[in-house]
Amino acid sequence: MEIKEINNRYSQLAESECCLSCGGAINYAEPQIGEVCVDLGSGRGTDVLRMAESVGKIGFVYGIDISDGMLEKARRNAEKFGVTNVSFVRSELEKLELPDKVADLVISNCTLNHATDKQAVWDEIYRILKNGGRFVISDIYATTAIADEYRNDPAAVAECWAGSVTRPEYMEHLEKAGFASVEILEESAPYAKGNAEVCSFTIAGKKASGKCSCSS
Ligand SMILES: C[S@@+](CC[C@H](N)C(=O)[O-])C[C@H]1O[C@@H](n2cnc3c(N)ncnc32)[C@H](O)[C@@H]1O
Numbered sequence: 248m249e250i251k252e253i254n255n256r257y258s259q260l261a262e263s264e265c266c267l268s269c270g271g272a273i274n275y276a277e278p279q280i281g282e283v284c285v286d287l288g289s290g291r292g293t294d295v296l297r298m299a300e301s302v303g304k305i306g307f308v309y310g311i312d313i314s315d316g317m318l319e320k321a322r323r324n325a326e327k328f329g330v331t332n333v334s335f336v337r338s339e340l341e342k343l344e345l346p347d348k349v350a351d352l353v354i355s356n357c358t359l360n361h362a363t364d365k366q367a368v369w370d371e372i373y374r375i376l377k378n379g380g381r382f383v384i385s386d387i388y389a390t391t392a393i394a395d396e397y398r399n400d401p402a403a404v405a406e407c408w409a410g411s412v413t414r415p416e417y418m419e420h421l422e423k424a425g426f427a428s429v430e431i432l433e434e435s436a437p438y439a440k441g442n443a444e445v446c447s448f449t450i451a452g453k454k455a456s457g458k459c460s461c462s463s
Contacts, residue, residue, distance in 0.1 A: 250313055250339065252401035253361060258316025261291060269357035269407070270385025270449040273297055275432050281305045282351040285375060287340055287368075288312055288358025292321025292333075298354070299325075299333045309350075310335040311343060341367040345375045353382040357447075360387045360411040361404055369424035378457035383432070385449040388414045390437050397442055408441040426452040 260267065273294045278284050278301040286295050289310030298308045310333065312318050321335045338344040340362045353372050362368045372382055389411040403409035412420075421429055434448040 249361075249363060249401040249404055252405045254314045254316075256402075256405040257290070257312075257314035261314070261316035261320040267357060268385065269387050269447040270433060272354045272356050272383045272385040272449050275449060275451060276352060276354045276383045278302050278306070278308075278352055283349055284308045284352040284354065285343075285345065285350045286310050287343075287353065287355035287372075288361070289321055289335060290317050290356075292317075292324045292335060294354060294356065295321065295333050295335070296324060296328060296330055298352075299330050302332065304332060306332060308333045309345060311338050311340070311345075313337060313339055341371065343371045343375055347374055348377045348380075350375050351377055351380050353380070354384065355382075356385045357387065357407055359384065360407055362410065365412060365417075366420050366423060369420045369426075373424040373426065373454060376454040378454060381451065381453045382426075383449065383451045385447065386417075387411045387440070387445045387447050388417050390414075390444045390446060393443055403441055406441050408443045408445055411443070411445055414446075421450075421452065425454065427455065428452060 278298045280303045282302045284298045289295050289312050292310050295308045295310040318335050325333050336344050341364050393409055397403045397409040429450050429452045432449040435446050437444050437446050
């Protein structure tokens with residue numbers, strides 16, 4: 248039901264010019280030549296194309312999205328600009344159609360708040376990151392818990408606010424997934440969105456390298 252609502256809403260927005268971001272993840276991400284990058288909720292594909300240029304021909308970028316209209320638009324954009332080191336994959340955030348340990352970098356902008364099972368999304372981010380890989384994510388959190396009447400309203404979730412969780416819940420998901428620490432790169436003051444008060448932030452973290460630093 249919710250995926251259908253998201254598909255409808257975002258397929259309609261695919262051809263519009265309206266800004267769908269809530270932070271500057273791409274500006275902090277610094278993709279390097281040869282890296283494999285993933286954008287969760289890639290929308291029209293703008294950030295994927297920017298990363299494709301940064302990683303060069305020996306790198307690769309996956310855009311993940313669930314909306315048919317967005318995927319079509321993103322694929323057309325890649326074709327228009329002759330970008331070949333990208334793939335736009337139709338997939339839910341909670342069950343990414345990507346192999347384990349494929350990514351050096353995972354980014355996302357204003358998308359994770361839509362997911363019904365946020366712990367599953369963070370577990371998936373951890374799964375697809377290589378050891379030592381990193382994430383840079385812009386998203387929205389609610390200053391107080393969203394009431395169930397809105398949380399279960401697919402249209403309100405698709406408007407990027409009713410699916411948001413509180414900051415402590417957000418941090419708990421990250422930690423449970425296995426990310427030991429998180430850096431806050433930017434964070435807004437509280438503002439009204441729909442029937443909630445929310446903040447936007449951009450956060451970054453790393454999956455442990457897997458190398459033992461013990462001397463004995
Ligand atoms: C607010 S837009 C952001 C798009 C893009 N990141 C940007 O900044 O312009 C959210 C995007 O996430 C996608 N999306 C929402 N929920 C999703 C889900 N559960 N699985 C996969 N994609 C989802 C939508 O289709 C939409 O393209």
